[in-house]
Amino acid sequence: MADIEPYESALDAIPGAHPYPRSSRYHDVEIGVHRAEDGTEVRYAKRRLLPPLPETGDVAEHTVSAGERPDLLAQRYFGDPGQWWQIADANPVLDPAELTDEAGRVIRVPYAGGFPGSGAPYV
Template identity: 85%
Template structure:
């Protein structure tokens, strides 16, 4: 873990540097700073809220869940990156992403073009 500390220190020294890669669901999330009683600062990611969907003619692609499928496998199939499973979770009303694929035959939404867009709004 010693290799990570210089990286984190370097990010803290760069104004506007963001700790999450562009493909992360938290990339656009605001970073907050909490100051402890002793004066030390603790950085944290503020709550990430989904914007409301625009009603347009564009509808997300639908997928019928098969036995043994998982959100990460679906993300690999549709986006070429299993780490983008969160986009599928964001496009469907579930609290736990495992709910997406726990029942074969369930119909779920797959975001358009690798990002959940309706009216050109990316999440």
């Protein structure tokens, strides 16, 4: 599979090849098309459903300290601050600020490889 990765990364760089890069939470979401009365097509991302969350395994626990932010945690755990959404999905929360708004809160952080049934690795 390592042979495919460079090609997939190259495809992400081509405008219009796919609306979302592989690192986006929307990469595997189905794209819908709405046709307006005047014939104009509007593309949109269909609803993104979270995979079932595992009870144990596949996640580490992190105790939030004062001043932490989701993007800083993503940088720490994944090496990419843009991957904060993986931590939000693992807890799950709608507002990522909820993850770190209370010092002492224990949150779940997915391990590399993602959750079973997610369809995409978590970095």
